[in-house]
Structures are given as structure tokens and as C-alpha cells.
Amino acid sequence: MSTSTTLETPSTGTWDGGNEPLKASYGKLMMWFFLLSDAFTFGAFLIVYGLSRHKHLPYTGEPEAFTFSTQWWPIPEKVFNAFPGFHGVDLPLAFVALMTMILILSSVTMVLAVEAGHRMDKNDVQKWLLWTILFGATFLGCQAWEWAHFITGTEEGMMLADGTRIIGANLTVNQYGPPLFADLFFFITGFHGTHVFSGVILLIIIFLNTVYGTYQKRGHYEMVEKVGLYWHFVDLVWVFVFTFFYLI
Amino acid sequence: MSSTDISINEDVHHAHEEHDHHHDQNFFEKYIFSQDHKTIGKQFLITGIFWAFVGGFLSILFRLQLGWPEATFTFLEPILGGWIENGKLNPEFYLALVTMHGTIMVFFVLTAGLSGTFFNFLIPLQIGARDMASGFMNMLSYWFFFLASVILFTSLFLETGPAAGGWTVYPPLSALPEALAGSGSGMTLWLIAMALFIVSQLLGGVNYITTVINLRTKGMSMTKMPLTIWAFFLTAILGLLAFPVLFSAALLLIFDRSFGTSFFLSDIYIGGQALAHSGGSPILFQHLFWFLGHPEVYIVIMPAFGIVSEVITTNSRKPIFGYRAMIGSLMGIALLSFVVWAHHMFVSGMNPFLGSVFMFLTLIIAVPSAVKVFNWLATLWRANIRFTSAMMFAIGFVSLFISGGLTGIILGNSSLDIQLHDTYFVVAHFHLVMGAAAFFGMFCGVYHWFPKMFGRMMDEKLGFVHFWLTFVSVYLVFMPMHYLGIAGFPRRYYTWTGFEAFNVFTDMNTFISIAAILGFSAQFIFLFNFVYSIFKGRRATANPWHANTLEWTTPVLPGHGNWPGEIPAVYRWPYDYSKPGAAEDFIPQTVPFSETQSSNLPQEKDFE
Numbered sequence: 140m141s142t143s144t145t146l147e148t149p150s151t152g153t154w155d156g157g158n159e160p161l162k163a164s165y166g167k168l169m170m171w172f173f174l175l176s177d178a179f180t181f182g183a184f185l186i187v188y189g190l191s192r193h194k195h196l197p198y199t200g201e202p203e204a205f206t207f208s209t210q211w212w213p214i215p216e217k218v219f220n221a222f223p224g225f226h227g228v229d230l231p232l233a234f235v236a237l238m239t240m241i242l243i244l245s246s247v248t249m250v251l252a253v254e255a256g257h258r259m260d261k262n263d264v265q266k267w268l269l270w271t272i273l274f275g276a277t278f279l280g281c282q283a284w285e286w287a288h289f290i291t292g293t294e295e296g297m298m299l300a301d302g303t304r305i306i307g308a309n310l311t312v313n314q315y316g317p318p319l320f321a322d323l324f325f326f327i328t329g330f331h332g333t334h335v336f337s338g339v340i341l342l343i344i345i346f347l348n349t350v351y352g353t354y355q356k357r358g359h360y361e362m363v364e365k366v367g368l369y370w371h372f373v374d375l376v377w378v379f380v381f382t383f384f385y386l387i
Numbered sequence: 388m389s390s391t392d393i394s395i396n397e398d399v400h401h402a403h404e405e406h407d408h409h410h411d412q413n414f415f416e417k418y419i420f421s422q423d424h425k426t427i428g429k430q431f432l433i434t435g436i437f438w439a440f441v442g443g444f445l446s447i448l449f450r451l452q453l454g455w456p457e458a459t460f461t462f463l464e465p466i467l468g469g470w471i472e473n474g475k476l477n478p479e480f481y482l483a484l485v486t487m488h489g490t491i492m493v494f495f496v497l498t499a500g501l502s503g504t505f506f507n508f509l510i511p512l513q514i515g516a517r518d519m520a521s522g523f524m525n526m527l528s529y530w531f532f533f534l535a536s537v538i539l540f541t542s543l544f545l546e547t548g549p550a551a552g553g554w555t556v557y558p559p560l561s562a563l564p565e566a567l568a569g570s571g572s573g574m575t576l577w578l579i580a581m582a583l584f585i586v587s588q589l590l591g592g593v594n595y596i597t598t599v600i601n602l603r604t605k606g607m608s609m610t611k612m613p614l615t616i617w618a619f620f621l622t623a624i625l626g627l628l629a630f631p632v633l634f635s636a637a638l639l640l641i642f643d644r645s646f647g648t649s650f651f652l653s654d655i656y657i658g659g660q661a662l663a664h665s666g667g668s669p670i671l672f673q674h675l676f677w678f679l680g681h682p683e684v685y686i687v688i689m690p691a692f693g694i695v696s697e698v699i700t701t702n703s704r705k706p707i708f709g710y711r712a713m714i715g716s717l718m719g720i721a722l723l724s725f726v727v728w729a730h731h732m733f734v735s736g737m738n739p740f741l742g743s744v745f746m747f748l749t750l751i752i753a754v755p756s757a758v759k760v761f762n763w764l765a766t767l768w769r770a771n772i773r774f775t776s777a778m779m780f781a782i783g784f785v786s787l788f789i790s791g792g793l794t795g796i797i798l799g800n801s802s803l804d805i806q807l808h809d810t811y812f813v814v815a816h817f818h819l820v821m822g823a824a825a826f827f828g829m830f831c832g833v834y835h836w837f838p839k840m841f842g843r844m845m846d847e848k849l850g851f852v853h854f855w856l857t858f859v860s861v862y863l864v865f866m867p868m869h870y871l872g873i874a875g876f877p878r879r880y881y882t883w884t885g886f887e888a889f890n891v892f893t894d895m896n897t898f899i900s901i902a903a904i905l906g907f908s909a910q911f912i913f914l915f916n917f918v919y920s921i922f923k924g925r926r927a928t929a930n931p932w933h934a935n936t937l938e939w940t941t942p943v944l945p946g947h948g949n950w951p952g953e954i955p956a957v958y959r960w961p962y963d964y965s966k967p968g969a970a971e972d973f974i975p976q977t978v979p980f981s982e983t984q985s986s987n988l989p990q991e992k993d994f995e
Binding site for chain 1: 635
């Protein structure tokens with residue numbers, strides 16, 4: 140029953156309060172939880188994609204004989220086979236592979252920017268952020284071309300039973316297959332593109348803050364890390380979008 | 388109430404000038420664009436009370452129609468204008484009333500009003516933090532909610548009426564403007580309001596979760612947290628995972644409505660003409676909606692679990708029975724809430740085998756729910772109960788939760804649901820178990836924490852009158868509805884007198900409507916008590932209920948930062964009531980074991 144000093148101090152374990160149990164600041168935790176909830180948003184969209192596609196018949200004939208029809212879901216390689224400057228050449232998924240490479244590269248440069256932030260190396264942070272912005276913007280540019288091409292369509296279009304042709308795509312009809320094919324393409328890649336666009340804006344803001352020395356004065360580059368988390372998440376989501384829309 | 392709202396409304400334009408200087412807080416920084424969690428909590432509470440009266444009033448309007456189907460309502464013309472045609476309520480407006488009543492009560496009152504108020508107010512105070520992790524985001528959360536409120540409120544005054552396709556907004560009814568008058572601009576505003584509402588919920592949600600993880604004071608381990616905070620924490624996680632899915636569904640629906648996509652639409656003919664939409668699935672919307680919608684009902688009820696646990700144990704002057712079981716059952720309920728959504732869709736044509744899986748999972752929820760009920764009863768068992776107004780509502784909550792929960796076991800059966808689906812049995816069930824019960828939790832919280840919010844006490848006598856009138860009228864309204872429902876009486880029907888089978892229920896419907904009017908009128912006693920006590924109530928002491936939790940160690944009216952000096956450290960769990968050998972019948976969490984050697988239990992000697 141001796142009253143030692145230990146009596147007066149509260150416990151100090153990992154989860155005993157008065158510390159950061161997950162070794163992360165509140166800002167970083169918030170970003171993680173936001174990304175978790177955003178993952179559910181994208182998850183819902185991809186489930187909508189999966190179920191909608193499941194409701195439609197797949198194409199069962201020979202790949203060489205494939206034609207666009209509202210009767211079946213198109214084969215992605217036959218839809219996404221164009222490349223800027225190579226008109227009429229069949230290059231299945233070449234352009235989207237390039238886009239994906241660019242986005243993955245931007246994730247690499249983002250990692251390097253975060254790493255430079257840990258070293259408090261302002262010049263390196265600036266350099267790598269600029270590369271990331273460049274790659275991000277290039278990705279958006281590629282997506283704009285991809286959309287433009289998708290909307291314009293090909294000369295052949297889709298021949299209907301009554302002899303008319305549908306050329307290009309909008310939200311109601313498209314030349315590639317059932318209306319939902321284009322609906323989902325526009326909606327999901329558009330929603331992802333909006334995320335990339337927001338990411339580029341965020342990157343520009345933190346790039347300017349880095350240039351003005353805000354983070355150097357603050358003593359840490361945690362904001363770069365937080366935006367980095369977001370950027371990697373957007374990149375990861377693209378991997379799923381790419382898999383669902385282009386590969387399967 | 389509404390006057391408060393209006394004054395807030397007028398001041399919206401001053402938002403940006405006020406942010407750059409932080410010395411003396413002026414009126415706007417202190418009361419309007421406040422970043423103090425206590426003020427934000429009160430803003431949510433007052434907006435929530437405003438909405439509750441709007442939602443309640445709408446229900447009285449349709450109860451008038453149901454109770455007196457042959458009567459003429461010319462006296463309502465000054466309020467409803469064109470919606471009264473030749474003394475009769477417009478049938479489409481009736482549908483709008485039901486829809487808006489549901490939307491307002493579920494989202495704007497029992498989600499934002501209940502969670503927004505108590506999460507903001509109590510989390511920092513009970514875990515020992517100066518404020519929420521991000522005060523700015525917290526403020527944004529309120530103002531997004533406010534904007535959503537303004538938009539939804541505006542939709543009530545549209546010429547074509549507000550959304551009318553039911554609070555679940557199933558397409559194609561909600562997707563095609565041709566379907567209903569309310570499916571035009573009313574529905575558009577509904578969707579915009581809901582999207583903003585979800586943004587508000589997410590901003591609040593990440594803040595609540597992060598605050599609980601990172602900002603607990605020294606010694607406040609997870610197993611020393613009050614059950615309120617546990618309930619709020621898990622509710623915030625539910626909201627964070629469920630609301631984004633509603634967001635997805637709402638966005639897709641907006642595209643279907645406004646941009647011609649076919650996500651939820653297929654094979655629809657209007658006047659013999661086929662619409663261009665093809666390939667979509669309205670059932671898909673139901674799945675997405677209920678993936679949110681079911682967790683949503685737990686988002687509504689779980690905060691009430693926490694509040695009631697706290698109030699029952701404080702006023703029983705006994706430790707809560709089964710503290711860890713309470714946490715475990717909350718976790719169980721939270722987890723199960725994500726895997727039972729399709730029990731709302733048993734009659735949607737789903738595979739009966741899938742139905743039986745969802746039925747099984749649904750019935751399992753009875754287990755953690757029963758654990759909670761038995762723990763509350765065991766806490767009350769042989770206790771020195773202090774019947775404060777808050778305690779009355781807490782006990783009333785347990786009663787309603789049992790009554791409503793029992794019918795949940797019946798409705799969870801996929802075969803019984805064929806008979807009971809969309810009848811008044813369902814209406815009675817969910818109003819008791821999550822509507823009235825969550826309201827009781829909210830009243831319980833307001834009466835209990837009013838002294839901490841406003842530094843004054845609410846009047847106990849008026850509180851008792853309010854409780855008994857509300858309690859009695861809730862049962863008078865919803866108990867008879869079970870009989871209506873078993874007889875097959877369908878919900879959301881404007882007129883039922885054309886059906887021979889239902890004409891025998893005229894008296895019962897009139898009775899229910901009278902009870903509903905009584906219950907609604909009783910809420911004005913609360914409103915008076917609330918407003919009067921803010922200004923003229925008896926001044927509160929720092930710890931009027933002799934409670935253990937941290938919020939009662941602050942000054943009577945805590946300033947920004949909550950504790951004038953250092954934040955107190957925590958040494959013990961929050962439920963040391965009536966501990967044998969202790970000097971008083973409560974030992975606050977801030978008292979170290981070294982000061983209570985006469986009451987320490989054998990295992991607590993280790994802490995010495």
C-alpha cells in the first residue's frame with residue numbers, strides 16, 4: 140500500500156492515449172480514411188460495371204469475324220485499337236498501355252518527391268513534383284484524345300439491320316455495342332479522370348508552396364506525403380479500371 | 388428555432404472576410420462560422436430540431452388524410468395552397484409528404500441532427516481533447532449540411548412539388564420525370580441535396596474517426612473510453628463506408644435522369660412508345676441503395692445506444708453491466724449491418740436461396756441486440772435509480788427498442804415478409820425500433836447534456852410531461868399499426884376506402900391519427916422547455932449528475948479549448964459508480980487509484 144510516484148502517472152502503452160497510436164498525424168489518418176471511403180465509391184461503380192456486363196451476352200464467334208453489334212458486349216481489343224498518327228492501323232490496346240505507363244511513371248516520380256521531402260531537399264522536391272505534374276497532365280491529355288476518338292468513331296461504324304449506320308458514341312447510342320458499354324466507359328473513366336484532374340490541381344498547389352518555401356519554413360514536407368497518398372490511390376484505381384475495361 | 392435559422396441564413400455572405408484575423412473573435416467567428424466543436428454541435432442540434440418539426444408536421448398532414456379520408460381540409464388551404472383541391476389533399480402531394488417525411492427524418496434529423504450534435508459536442512469533451520482534429524473541416528461539414536438543408540427545404544415550395552417516389556427513390560419512378568410530378572425538379576433538388584449531405588457526412592466522418600484515434604488524452608485507452616464514444620466511433624466508420632455507395636448510386640441516377648444513360652433503366656414504354664433506355668437494371672439501384680440504407684439505420688440507432696448506455700449507468704448509480712460485451716455487441720452489429728441489406732428486397736424477385744442467406748444473417752443481429760438489451764436491464768436491476776428526464780427517455784428507449792426489435796425477428800423471415808412487405812407492419816416495426824427509439828436517444832442526450840451545452844438545467848417537470856405524453860402516444864400510434872399490417876393494409880396508399888377489406892379499419896386509423904397529433908403537440912412542450920431553459924433555466928453546477936466522464940471536469944461553460952489549464956489525464960474506466968468503500972458514489976476518471984485506496988479492488992492494487 141505504499142504510495143509511490145507511479146500511482147500518479149497514467150499508463151503509457153500504444154493505445155493508452157496522449158500519443159499517435161498508428162504513428163501517423165491526424166492529417167495523414169484523414170487522408171487514409173478518405174481514400175477508404177473513396178475506394179467504396181469506385182467499388183460501387185466497378186460492381187455496377189461487372190453486373191451490367193454480366194447482363195449482356197458475350198461475343199462467342201471467331202475473333203477475326205468480330206463485328207460491332209448491340210447484341211453482344213464488344214471485345215475491348217477491337218474497340219481500343221487506335222493510336223494517334225497511325226490512322227487505320229490495328230494496334231490493340233497500344234495507346235492505353237502507353238497511358239498506363241505514363242501514370243505509373245508519375246507514381247514513381249511522386250515517390251521520389253516524397254523521399255526528397257524526407258531529406259528536406261527543396262530542389263529535388265520541386266523537380267520531382269514538376270515531373271509528376273507533367274506526367275499527370277500528359278495522362279489527362281491522352282485521355283482527352285482517347286475520348287475524342289471514342290466519340291468520333293470509325294468510318295465503318297456499326298451497321299444496323301435496316302442498313303443505317305451508327306458512327307461514334309454518346310450516352311444514348313454508340314457504334315461499339317449496347318448503350319451501357321459507352322455509358323459505363325464515359326462514367327467510370329470520366330470519374331477517374333476527375334480524380335486525376337483534382338490530383339493535378341493539388342500537385343500544382345503543393346508545387347507552388349514548395350517553391351515559396353512554405354514547407355521548408357514549416358520544417359516538414361508532410362503535405363507532399365498526403366497528396367502522394369492520394370496520387371498513388373488514383374493510380375491504383377486506374378489499374379482496376381484498366382483491368383476491367385481493357386483487359387477482361 | 389426557425390428564427391435562429393433565418394439569422395444564420397442572412398449571414399452567409401460574410402464567410403470569407405472573417406477568416407484571416409484571429410485575435411478577438413467577432414460574432415461571426417464565434418456563432419456562425421465557428422470552428423469550435425461545441426458551437427458546431429449546437430448548430431447541428433438547432434437545425435436538427437427545426438427539421439424534426441418540419442418532418443413531424445408533414446406526417447401530421449398525411450395522418451389527417453389517413454384518419455379522416457372523407458373529410459375536407461379547406462382549413463389547410465392557407466398553408467398548402469394549391470395542394471388542396473376542392474378540400475381534398477392532392478394525391479401526388481400525399482406521396483411527396485411521405486417521401487419528404489422519410490428523407491427528412493432519416494437523414495436530416497436522425498443522422499445529421501443526432502450524430503452531428505452529439506459527435507461534435509461529446510467526442511472532444513469525453514476523450515479529453517481541445518477540439519476536433521480539424522476544426523475547419525468540421526465547420527465545412529456543418530455548412531455543407533446547411534446548404535443541403537436549404538436546397539431540400541426549397542424543394543418543398545416547387546410548383547411541381549418535392550420528390551415523391553419514396554425516400555428510397557427507386558428508379559424508374561424517380562428516374563423518369565414523366566412518372567410523377569415530383570420526379571421532375573423536385574427529384575433533381577433531392578439528389579443535389581443528398582450529394583451535398585453525403586459530402587458533409589464524409590467531412591464529419593473522417594474527423595470523428597481521426598479524433599478518437601489520435602486525440603485521446605493520456606491514459607484514455609480504448610477500454611477506458613465511455614460507451615458513447617465507442618458507439619460514435621463505430622457509427623462514424625459505418626457512415627464513412629456506407630455513404631459513398633449511396634453517392635455512387637445518386638450520381639448514376641443523376642446521369643440516367645439528366646443525360647440519357649441507361650444504368651437503371653430498361654424496356655420502358657410510355658403511352659405505347661418505347662424509351663431509348665435499354666440494358667440497365669432497376670434492381671441494381673436497390674442493391675446499391677440498401678448497401679447504404681441498411682447500415683444507415685444503424686447509423687441512426689447506434690449513437691442512441693451509446694447515449695442511453697451512458698445515461699442509464701449514471702442514473703442507476705451502478706457500473707454498466709458487461710462493458711466489454713457492450714463494445715463487442717456494437718462491433719458485431721456494425722459488422723453485420725453490411726451483410727444484410729437484401730432483406731429489404733425479399734420480394735424483388737431475388738433467388739430464394741440468396742434470400743435465405745440474408746435471412747440467416749439478419750436473424751443473427753438479434754444476438755448482439757439482445758446482449759445490449761439484457762445489459763441495460765441488468766444495469767437497471769436493483770439500482771438506486773434517479774428518475775431524471777434523461778433517465779426516463781433512456782428507459783423509454785429500451786422499451787421501444789425491445790418492442791420494435793421483436794417484430795424485426797418476424798420481418799427478417801423471407802417467407803413471412805411476402806405477406807408483410809410494404810404493409811403497416813413494417814411501418815410500425817421501423818418507427819418503433821429506429822424512429823421513435825432514436826428520437827428517445829436524442830431527447831435523452833439533450834436532457835442529459837443540456838447543462839454542459841448551455842450552462843443551465845432544463846425543467847424536470849416539463850421534461851416528465853413531455854416524456855409521458857410522447858411515450859404514450861408513440862405506443863398508441865404504432866401498436867395498432869401492427870394489426871393493420873397483419874391484415875395486409877399497404878403503406879403509402881393515399882386512399883384505401885375503395886377496398887372493402889380495409890373499411891373496417893376506419894376507426895383504428897382515426898385513433899392512430901389522434902394519437903399522432905397528441906404526440907406531435909407534446910413536442911412543443913419540449914421546444915418551449917429547450918428555448919426557455921437556454922435563457923432562463925436554473926443555473927447548472929459543473930457536475931450536476933455526479934457523473935464520471937471527462938466533460939464534467941470542465942468549467943460550467945467551457946471556453947474554446949475546453950479546459951482552462953492542462954488537459955486532465957485518465958486513470959480508470961468511466962463507470963466507477965457506488966464502488967464499495969469509496970467516499971462518494973462516483974469516482975471520476977481523473978482520480979488516480981492512489982487516492983482511492985479504501986475502494987480499490989484486489990486486481991487494482993497492481994496499479995498502485
